[in-house]
Amino acid sequence: MDLDYTPADDAFRAEIRAWLEANLPQAMRDKVLNHKRLSRDDIANWHKLLGKKGWSAPAWPAQWGGPGWTEAQRHIWDAECGRIGAPPVLPFGVSMVAPVLMKYGNEAQKRRYLPRILSGEDWWCQGYSEPGSGSDLASLRTRAVREGDRYVVNGQKTWTTLGQHADMMFCLVRTDPAAKKQEGISFLLIDMKTPGITVRPIITLDEDHEVNEVFFEDVKVPVENLVGDENRGWTYAKYLLGHERTGIARVGASNRELAFLKGVALRQKKHGKPLLEDPVFAARVAAVEIELMALEVTAERVIASAAGGRGPGPEASMLKIKGTEIQQALTELMVDAVGPLAAPFDPAFLEGEHEHAAGGDDDAAPLAAYYFNYRKTSIYGGSNEIQKNIISQMILGI
Numbered sequence: 001m002d003l004d005y006t007p008a009d010d011a012f013r014a015e016i017r018a019w020l021e022a023n024l025p026q027a028m029r030d031k032v033l034n035h036k037r038l039s040r041d042d043i044a045n046w047h048k049l050l051g052k053k054g055w056s057a058p059a060w061p062a063q064w065g066g067p068g069w070t071e072a073q074r075h076i077w078d079a080e081c082g083r084i085g086a087p088p089v090l091p092f093g094v095s096m097v098a099p100v101l102m103k104y105g106n107e108a109q110k111r112r113y114l115p116r117i118l119s120g121e122d123w124w125c126q127g128y129s130e131p132g133s134g135s136d137l138a139s140l141r142t143r144a145v146r147e148g149d150r151y152v153v154n155g156q157k158t159w160t161t162l163g164q165h166a167d168m169m170f171c172l173v174r175t176d177p178a179a180k181k182q183e184g185i186s187f188l189l190i191d192m193k194t195p196g197i198t199v200r201p202i203i204t205l206d207e208d209h210e211v212n213e214v215f216f217e218d219v220k221v222p223v224e225n226l227v228g229d230e231n232r233g234w235t236y237a238k239y240l241l242g243h244e245r246t247g248i249a250r251v252g253a254s255n256r257e258l259a260f261l262k263g264v265a266l267r268q269k270k271h272g273k274p275l276l277e278d279p280v281f282a283a284r285v286a287a288v289e290i291e292l293m294a295l296e297v298t299a300e301r302v303i304a305s306a307a308g309g310r311g312p313g314p315e316a317s318m319l320k321i322k323g324t325e326i327q328q329a330l331t332e333l334m335v336d337a338v339g340p341l342a343a344p345f346d347p348a349f350l351e352g353e354h355e356h357a358a359g360g361d362d363d364a365a366p367l368a369a370y371y372f373n374y375r376k377t378s379i380y381g382g383s384n385e386i387q388k389n390i391i392s393q394m395i396l397g398i
Contacts, residue, residue, distance in 0.1 A: 032085040035366035047120035071303045082252020093117040093124035097170040104228040125163040127171030138181040144173035153219040163212040187233035189225040206369035249323030314394035317387035324377035331371040338364035
């Protein structure tokens, strides 16, 4: 089943495009288009701006304050945001924990947390990966021991994206160490201001503070913050990962980056001619473009099949694999296109603090950092090797 666009969808696209053109702050757009870093305020302010329009949670039903858009409309929204260079809406609250709460949370949890996610009042982070428990997430060792009306949590999480800003964490913890590893895990909501939590930065190769280690030492979490049933957290975790992997495909953003790549390759010269006219380089660009076209069709089919409220299935693994492979290929081609011009590294320029001086090419200056940052995409959300196992078992039946 494919998405069927109607005249109403075409009118919706025109409305979305006009609103974005009129309301997306130019400074934010420039950062995205030029591969500069977004600040916490950039992300928070964009969320609030969308919230005033009622568009901060495109996939949410109207029941919980979302726009109640169809699958086709949500796909159009993603494509138009990608095209224009809109900052991403932080997914941890809107696209990851919120669907879990809607499906598995109790009424008190929905009433408390969903409005705060929608408004941007709460900034969420994800407590999944641990040292030694990445791709094999079910081997996690962070413990939660129930003592009366609270759990006492001890352990460590790692690669916690933007955890330094977070108000809340959705966290996988082991509540039954004697059970099979998938069967002894629970899903807790943890206030990051709780005593006993320590957040330590991990500075990545591009000198950015995007990820963190989080340590828990006798952290007391109310039992009311348990989502669903104790020891059934693996079910909720898989449901959440399906939503995360669908979003990782980033078709709209990759279409924008393809256009950027072509622009760079037209300006760069090889033997006096635009690099894009070089047969070998042009063939590499064409190969990625064909893959991206196929990914977009596949994404539309997956979105259409999810109509009626069914969560993303194992097909999301296909989107995750191909989407991240395309993202990495595009960043590699960008660096190849500018060659030595990508070598100067100027963190202050990436933060938007001043114009670039070293090397003299503002398009090229952020590309090495961009390339290195995107090596992570085939790992997070479940490594691509694990996704291939999921496809072989759940789709091919091998």
